[in-house]
Amino acid sequence: MGLFDAIRGQFLDVIQWEDQTQDTIVWKFQRRDNAIKNGAQLIVRESQKAVFMHEGILGDVFGPGRHRLTTNNIPILTSLSNWKYAFGAPFQCDTFFVSTRQFTNQKWGTRNPIMMRDPEFGPIRLRAFGSYCFQVTDPGTFVKQISGTNADYDTAGIAAQFRNMLSARFADALGEMQIPALDLAANYNEMGDDLCEKLQPEFDEYGVSLTKFLIENISLPEEVEKALDTRSSMGVLGNMNTYTQFKTANAIGDMAQNEGGGGNMMGMIAGVNMGQVMGGTMQQGAQAPQQPGVAPPPIPQPVQWFAAVNGQQLGPFDGNAMAQNVQSGQVTRETMLWKQGMAAWTAAGQIPELAGLFNAPPPMPPPMPPPMP
Template identity: 25%
Template sequence: MRIIDVIDHTNVMDDEFTYREPQRGSGDWRFGSQVIVGESQVAVFVRGGEALDALQTGRHTLSVANIPILAGLIGLATSGRTPFTADLYFINLKDMPQIGWGTNPPIPLETPGKGMGAVLLSTHGTMNISISDPMRFLKKFGVGKPITRVGDMKNALQTKLLGELTVLLMGSGVQSVPEANGFLSDVEGATLSALSQQFEDEFGIKITSLDANPFQAKQASADELMNYVSLENYERIKRLQIAETAAGNEGVGGALAGAGVGFGVGQNIGGALNPEAAQAQAMQQ
């Protein structure tokens, strides 16, 4: 049995999110072992598949003081030297730039009274992301894996982005391709904020920037739209539309065409997409 006395992780790849030490098997540690956490890193101990204590940037000598949850779980005394087994994950907090994304499948949009009544919108672009909640991210993507890189989770990022963008676009009230492009131009405003919040809540990731090319449109029948929207997202869209109506934003389509997402959209997105939280807040007032 090899006890790990000093450990760090300096050879971080550009597209690396998490890295486990040791890469194979489990590590044997003792009180007095040292963990060196670099800049823009967090190190998290995992035992039995459960993420426990986190260490911030700096040199840490393991003790009950800095790994209290793990120490309590394994029942070690403050001065104990008994080795214990655990995995240590180094989490990279640096920005991951220029991650490509695209609308595959396309985003459906109803266009009442125009053409066939609906269009399918396609676009592509890039986004920059970074880990905002290391524990949430590790539990979602990293635990049990020697390493997690951008390519390992690109499908999850793409699916999440496309779903949230569809919900926000269809719930915003836009009814034409120019209005949809006006919505898309607000990717540095309310749209980006709403997208990033959904990513943080589910993945522990924030979107720091998002670039998109103008939508390209293909005519479609209104019935075709339901082939591109899940029931869950359809219900969220309806809640968002109801929230907009209740706020009295009757001219939201025109406002979107000129200035991206209107002020009312930004105020109502949170409650419409998270009705349980909105209800709890209302009960406190």
Template identity: 30%
Template structure:
């Protein structure tokens, strides 16, 4: 018989581990003697069970007296036939009442929604941190903890992330933020995510103090498709500045590429492509256009030079078109 265990106990939670929400005190066994003392430090709470029922929730720091039916020595002697074991079982669960700050989160699977500008599904990932405080310890203890000896924040994250992805997906779908608008609206998205997440934590017995999005990224397939569209848009813009029809420019590029890949036979195709470009550039205008501003002429000269450097037009074509643009100044 352990005489030390028959004495009155002084119970306290020493050295809590980082991000530990609940801790079951087991140092003195589960037969706490009558008039044992419970000490709560600042930022701690305690749930006391006796014979399988929650008998008290202590939320204020200080010293408490615990009353049970276990009397030192007397109870042990009476339970001789039960191998010195009493049926008056008690349980002490400490919990962290202080704020849990900078808890990390991140989407395990991409949030998928239809981009309102590009018209196809995009996949978005995000990560950040949040802070919480327990408000209904007894509710969480009875419905989630269920007698576990320890409970950490990462276990709470499993529940949180499984519940919050769909509400955020619905919000992004209704908010109609395009690919290029996500970064500029990140604070608005975080605020809305906090509102959506608040009820999730409240149902678990916690208050969500803040919610931050630190970064986001789209999947490779989405980025590749957006880049292809951006390249085409840039080429259309360049063709417009240079005064060249975009469809004709694409044909000329294809013929130039063919000429490079076919050696001597391709040389003839190159000459033919140059002749077509020359004819296109040398055709008289159907109607007289008003003189263009000098700034537009300068931009067209720059684009014309790039077409020449990229071997899309010949030197003769370059000089001819250049002179036409200079005559407009």
């Protein structure tokens, strides 16, 4: 073995990076004294680039493929290192492999609430979070500005910087757009695309492209969310009367088709009560004021009675309905009744207001048929 063969055997002939991770951005090729000899093989895989640096100065950059390192294809390093052209003479430089694939599902979020003035709720505090994707487009700039001489540099190293930058710019954009809080959810995509475009110049300074910016949620304070829930509930209750009338009308129709429902007390009382509800509704419509702009006085509300029958609460019934129930025997002196203002349930016979219903004489019997001739 000759002298040059011995020298040649001290150095590696192949320079490459087999990335087995999902988050490594920059990896430094390690060798003793960073020595590379003339004619060494450089293998750069897809979604990678190789960056050479000599004494801290950026040199040549290689894309995917197999490259034979000679003075012809590394002119920058040749001029920087004053490479001696002797066969097999090594030179020293740092070799960095940079991953150029997209790094997805990177998280961002507001560390503190964002204050904004909403046209409906006034000053409110908002929190937001989401994800973003980025890709190294200028490996030389990224190595110089971000990773430096680190042997390994992954997404965790840059995550805090990007997260702070995204949160700050998001807060500015949210105030400038002046979108009402209730309309924010409908504008997530538009806001994300607009912010992605506005943030790109700042990412260019690091040799990075912001390929996606997603807003997953913008949350209101807990007290505002409770107020919205209450408002929604009140909106639903506003149509409850119409819904109740519809369901009651269907129930009466079902009872009319039931052969055994004619003598049922609960069915009869429900029918009487429904008649009062429908009659009262129609009467209120008929008594609507004819002259616009004149508000009538409040309609006096009749006394509403509730009855306890067979362990169930029935009612409410007005005075006419209660009189019908007493005459039919459905309400007796022992039936427990209650109305607003009473301290407790009381037997019907002990209520002075209803005493006249139980003391009234029974109706006249029907006339006797004439005798047979």
